Amino acid sequence: MASASDINGDTTIKAGAAADAVPAIAHPTPEDAFGVAANIKYHAQFSPHFSPVKFEPEQAFYATAESVRDTLIQRWNETFLHFHKTDPKQTYYLSMEYLQGRALTNAVGNLGLTDAYASALSKLGYDMENIVEQERDAALGNGGLGRLASCFLDSMATLDLPAWGYGLRYKYGLFMQKITKKGQEEYAEDWLEKFSPWEVVRHDIVHPVRFFGEVQVQADGRRKWVGGEVLHALAYDIPIPGYNTKNTISLRVWDAKATAKDFDLYAFNEGKHDKAASLHSKASQVCSVLYPGDESEEGKLLRLKQQFFLCSASLQDIIARFKERRPKNSTLDWKIFPSKVAVQMNDTHPTLSIPELMRILMDVEGLGWNQAWAITSSTLAYTNHTVLPEALEKWPQSVIAKLLPRHMEIIAEIDKQFQALLHAKRPDLERKLGELRVIDYSNPQKVLVRMAHMCVVSSHSVNGVAELHSNILKEELFADFYSLWPSKFQNKTNGITPRRWLRYCSPELSHIITKWLRTDEWVVNLDLLTGLRQFADDKQLQSEWAAAKHANKVRLADYICEVTGIKIDPSTMFDTQIKRIHEYKRQFLNILSVIYRYITIKKMSPEQKKAVVPRTVMIGGKAFATYAQAKRIVKLVTDVGALVNNDPDVGGLLKVVFIPNYNVTVAEVAIPGSELSQHISTAGMEASGTSNMKFALNGCLIIGTLDGANVEIREEIGEENFFLFGARADEITRLRKEREQGRFVPDPRFQETKEFIKSGILGDYNYEPLLDSLEGNSGFGRGDYFLVGHDFPSYLEAQAEVDKAYKNKATWTKMSILSTAGSGKFSSDRTIQQYANEIWHIQECRVP
Numbered sequence: 001m002a003s004a005s006d007i008n009g010d011t012t013i014k015a016g017a018a019a020d021a022v023p024a025i026a027h028p029t030p031e032d033a034f035g036v037a038a039n040i041k042y043h044a045q046f047s048p049h050f051s052p053v054k055f056e057p058e059q060a061f062y063a064t065a066e067s068v069r070d071t072l073i074q075r076w077n078e079t080f081l082h083f084h085k086t087d088p089k090q091t092y093y094l095s096m097e098y099l100q101g102r103a104l105t106n107a108v109g110n111l112g113l114t115d116a117y118a119s120a121l122s123k124l125g126y127d128m129e130n131i132v133e134q135e136r137d138a139a140l141g142n143g144g145l146g147r148l149a150s151c152f153l154d155s156m157a158t159l160d161l162p163a164w165g166y167g168l169r170y171k172y173g174l175f176m177q178k179i180t181k182k183g184q185e186e187y188a189e190d191w192l193e194k195f196s197p198w199e200v201v202r203h204d205i206v207h208p209v210r211f212f213g214e215v216q217v218q219a220d221g222r223r224k225w226v227g228g229e230v231l232h233a234l235a236y237d238i239p240i241p242g243y244n245t246k247n248t249i250s251l252r253v254w255d256a257k258a259t260a261k262d263f264d265l266y267a268f269n270e271g272k273h274d275k276a277a278s279l280h281s282k283a284s285q286v287c288s289v290l291y292p293g294d295e296s297e298e299g300k301l302l303r304l305k306q307q308f309f310l311c312s313a314s315l316q317d318i319i320a321r322f323k324e325r326r327p328k329n330s331t332l333d334w335k336i337f338p339s340k341v342a343v344q345m346n347d348t349h350p351t352l353s354i355p356e357l358m359r360i361l362m363d364v365e366g367l368g369w370n371q372a373w374a375i376t377s378s379t380l381a382y383t384n385h386t387v388l389p390e391a392l393e394k395w396p397q398s399v400i401a402k403l404l405p406r407h408m409e410i411i412a413e414i415d416k417q418f419q420a421l422l423h424a425k426r427p428d429l430e431r432k433l434g435e436l437r438v439i440d441y442s443n444p445q446k447v448l449v450r451m452a453h454m455c456v457v458s459s460h461s462v463n464g465v466a467e468l469h470s471n472i473l474k475e476e477l478f479a480d481f482y483s484l485w486p487s488k489f490q491n492k493t494n495g496i497t498p499r500r501w502l503r504y505c506s507p508e509l510s511h512i513i514t515k516w517l518r519t520d521e522w523v524v525n526l527d528l529l530t531g532l533r534q535f536a537d538d539k540q541l542q543s544e545w546a547a548a549k550h551a552n553k554v555r556l557a558d559y560i561c562e563v564t565g566i567k568i569d570p571s572t573m574f575d576t577q578i579k580r581i582h583e584y585k586r587q588f589l590n591i592l593s594v595i596y597r598y599i600t601i602k603k604m605s606p607e608q609k610k611a612v613v614p615r616t617v618m619i620g621g622k623a624f625a626t627y628a629q630a631k632r633i634v635k636l637v638t639d640v641g642a643l644v645n646n647d648p649d650v651g652g653l654l655k656v657v658f659i660p661n662y663n664v665t666v667a668e669v670a671i672p673g674s675e676l677s678q679h680i681s682t683a684g685m686e687a688s689g690t691s692n693m694k695f696a697l698n699g700c701l702i703i704g705t706l707d708g709a710n711v712e713i714r715e716e717i718g719e720e721n722f723f724l725f726g727a728r729a730d731e732i733t734r735l736r737k738e739r740e741q742g743r744f745v746p747d748p749r750f751q752e753t754k755e756f757i758k759s760g761i762l763g764d765y766n767y768e769p770l771l772d773s774l775e776g777n778s779g780f781g782r783g784d785y786f787l788v789g790h791d792f793p794s795y796l797e798a799q800a801e802v803d804k805a806y807k808n809k810a811t812w813t814k815m816s817i818l819s820t821a822g823s824g825k826f827s828s829d830r831t832i833q834q835y836a837n838e839i840w841h842i843q844e845c846r847v848p
């Protein structure tokens, strides 16, 4: 195919005779290849983003995306109108993060136009695959929590649910990771540099958002927040098409703006240019960066501003829509608000929705506390995504009081009322009041607001994201709250969208599944995958399955070579661990076992080496920029790779690769191409995990601990198809205690591996702080808080089981088929249907 072509003034694309025959026609909803090609050509010429004489892949991508957008906008308007007329109860998902990834393949796939677009592009001289690769990932999130939000939007649209997402339009999303001799380096990536073809700016949707200022008491006693700085939230809408339905919902992301009125022309004319535009400069900071570092006070304040900006703009928008949909000329009945609106808070990041909704209802709409409280608490619901103490948000009261003085008053009142409630209802809990209160006064120098407690106290529903995690919430983290309000607590095991995570990322495997199940209904009813079980022993299926997996491995190997220069062999076992780098996720455990494998191979005779199963170990993920220990782990992986990959003694038996810049697009290649994946967190610490579900769905076997959703995955696919190891969650406290008491006896293989790193053979990087984390008891270091040493021997044993199973291709392929067959439960369609039925109480609202 041509890689580049030109468009000249009289609409000819120089890609051959076929392209010349395509006229440039704007038609909003082309359905056949010819209509699509005409529409793409129209956008190439009349959407004036690029020089009209060029039609290189990048222009072709934008023109294609704009053509898809025409169809999306039409369906989106229809959906909006249908919701407006039907006036159902609607859910709003509030999240500081969305990890959308690329949109083109997903959009044309969900519209059922994949073939039309592929053949249209071919008429214009292009390969669809090549065009798809021009798109930058929308990476407005850090990891699992953000990707979950994006999977949820796909399911909401597909299930025809009246639901929308709200977020922020960060200029710089997740940083770009480069791996150098020093380890990880971070770079800002401007995903909007050339503009996103998917977003539509809504100049008519603007809400004022105030910061700082003061509280005034009105003549009638009502309180009013005034003064300070007022920025404006401007809406950008990103269409989210459902699969096989007209329903197309919105992800509305806010950008912060200052207006012309805020520009001080007098100051400017006096040459005080910065002063003249000071509010403009503040506005541009609000949505500049996803998760601004919270090491500095400025960073913390900016993060809090972002959170409030999302909450305030979204709630004003939701309330405006609620009012619009009420009959004209009738008085507003606020009581029905919770029967029209459900708000889901994705973790504690949107917690300020609670005092903001209270403020609007009381100070703007004139309701009393009790009525405002009843409405607020029956509208809001909270999902917890972590039990790690360092990740549970606590904000200094002084910071909130300065930035949001009225909200701090409301929070203090919530705290006061909660105390009164405990006093009246549960005197037995009063001695624990200090630990349970919304405001933590234990250190008078630093009074803190516990955002999770505010969520639990103020929401009608609190849920965890996997059975085990939800039980930990009920029995440990929120045990006393659970005893107070048992019916508030729920579990909603996470899920992933089968569209992106199987249908589109592995078309080969998808076709085989459709062929054997004799239907493609599984794309919307993932439980149908159990139908594969009956064929798991079938030689024909096994051979087709293995061939598809092999094709995916080749694709991954090509990608690895392209980005790292390292050649890996698709006939070796592809063993992958990709996720954020964190001590609790234990990439360290993985690489320690790789070192041990290397030491073992080095000691082998040529005869012994023949029995070794050749492996390619791939590890990828980003370390938070200020998380030194995680960055050391990244460096260790690359140092081990440099040693192992160049050692002729090892031959092809072991390769170690660090996959750089892990993101959604990388996952879409790495997951289908893997055969073994690692989900090896210290039990009780991974709330759910969702990549475990993606790997299992793609027929990749799991080595893992009994943590998060691993527990349920193992139940669904069968314990014989899961390589289990390590301590269980209910043993962790005891094991840590034993360690403190000096009762831990390390395995000699663990000691040998640590000695190997200490020997300096990996180069001159200082691994001492990393190794120290494995040592000591309770005092020095953290006394191996993540229990790497404890789990090391059982991990090696599980790895030996993996090797054994891999030697028998038929067994392995059968296990792979059974992994896919047992993954039905982990569709985000199931998860979202449960949220809809059990938390939001919303019904489908399908566009006719």
Ligand code: 26V
Binding pocket: 143, 144, 145, 146, 148, 347, 385, 386, 388, 390, 391, 465, 494, 686, 687, 688, 689, 690, 708
């Ligand atoms: C945040 C932070 C920030 C400060 C440093 C330490 C730290 C550690 C963890 C986190 C995680 C925040 C919440 C989160 O992303 N949770 C993830 O949510 C996923 C979707 O529910 C779930 O699958 C993952 O298990 C969970 O870690």
